[in-house]
Amino acid sequence: MTDRSFRILVNPLSGGGTAPEKVRQVSELLVRAGARVSVEQSRDAAHSQAVATDAVERGEVVVAAGGDGMLASIAGTVVAAGGTLGIVPSGRGNDFARMLRLEGTPEGVAHCLLEGDPTPVDVIEVADGAGATTVVLGSLYAGVDSLASEIVDRSRRMPAALQYPSAAVRALASYQPVEFHVTVDARTHVQEAFNVVVANSGYYGSGMHIAPMADVHDGVLDVVVLPAGSRLSMIRRLPKVYDGSHVELDGVTVLHGSQVRVAGEGVVGYGDGERIGPLPLTATVRPGALRLLLP
Known part of the structure; x- marks a missing residue:
């Protein structure tokens, strides 16, 4: 069992529209393990950033479900708010997830979110x-x-x-x-x-x-x-x-x-x-x- 809470932000268009179904599968596994999960569809970058800020303030792990663009759109907000970010790789490229060798199956993603360590990684400020x-x-x-x-x-x-x-x-x-x-x-x-x-x-x-x-x-x-x-x-x-x-x-x-x-x-x-x-x-x-x- 886990005491982690997750706020999953999903880009409904990612992966040719397959991202929401992948999030559903991951969410079921998280809930089954005792986690608290809420899912919101991203309307645009501003909406996603507002949701991410609110999630961090509530002590939730912010989870980006989509491609590299979706991930990057909220990473800066999570950095500024001092939160923790999780990834559900479900875009066209998933290059950052590839770099981190993150497992892309629902089971692998759920395991990382439930058991993974909050690890510091570098970012670029442009x-x-x-x-x-x-x-x-x-x-x-x-x-x-x-x-x-x-x-x-x-x-x-x-x-x-x-x-x-x-x-x-x-x-x-x-x-x-x-x-x-x-x-x-x-x-x-x-x-x-x-x-x-x-x-x-x-x-x-x-x-x-x-x-x-x-x-x-x-x-x-x-x-x-x-x-x-x-x-x-x-x-x-x-x-x-x-x-x-x-x-x-x-x-x-x-x-x-x-x-x-x-x-x-x-x-x-x-x-x-x-x-x-x-x-x-x-x-x-x-x-x-x-x-x-x-x-």
């Missing part, structure tokens, strides 16, 4: 030019993958497993590389590139191992700069991003630090699949800022 900040869990990225994210957002009718690979190829076919200025802990690197990724977690894009050196417990941001080149060459090299071997290719730059400023003319930055805004953007690691239920 600031725009006006000083507004956004908490990102996985990575901030800008360039061809920004365009890919926009394509994914327009590809809801395509099977989830095909959305990211298809969007990556389509984006590469049309994106024009730009000169990026990447400043890591006051040292600036300038390179014409297809993409810049500032990573806390190693995965993004539904399983791409973009930053194989990343660790959510090390207090370090890992920066991967993918160089400009022929589109055909980039498309041929795309499979290497899934196993992480792309970082060994000529021209790929890997940097490490605690604060990263990314600038590039006409480029928009995304974080965890959600649009943040035009560059320049500054990412700062916040070590151990989020308490997360982990096995």
Whole structure:
């Protein structure tokens, strides 16, 4: 038996609309174990953040049921309120859950929520030019993958497993590389590139191992700069991003630090699949800022 109380926030559209059914299965297991559970459907980010704040004030564990965007939309609120966050992976990508090696079955999810330890993990705080900040869990990225994210957002009718690979190829076919200025802990690197990724977690894009050196417990941001080149060459090299071997290719730059400023003319930055805004953007690691239920 457990004395934990959970407030589950579910994105009803996640996983092609399968998230609510997964939450129902998980909730039944939690209640059977003696937990107190309430479930609310997320209407929008503001609603989710208000619910998360209320849940923390009541001593409840906030549980995000959806994809990486749903998770990131309330993570900053949980951090600010000093609460604990749980995850029901049920989106298209689930890349942060993949990084944490979280079990995706209802039984595995329920076991983690019931028995998991509140474990500190790092987050990224992203600031725009006006000083507004956004908490990102996985990575901030800008360039061809920004365009890919926009394509994914327009590809809801395509099977989830095909959305990211298809969007990556389509984006590469049309994106024009730009000169990026990447400043890591006051040292600036300038390179014409297809993409810049500032990573806390190693995965993004539904399983791409973009930053194989990343660790959510090390207090370090890992920066991967993918160089400009022929589109055909980039498309041929795309499979290497899934196993992480792309970082060994000529021209790929890997940097490490605690604060990263990314600038590039006409480029928009995304974080965890959600649009943040035009560059320049500054990412700062916040070590151990989020308490997360982990096995």
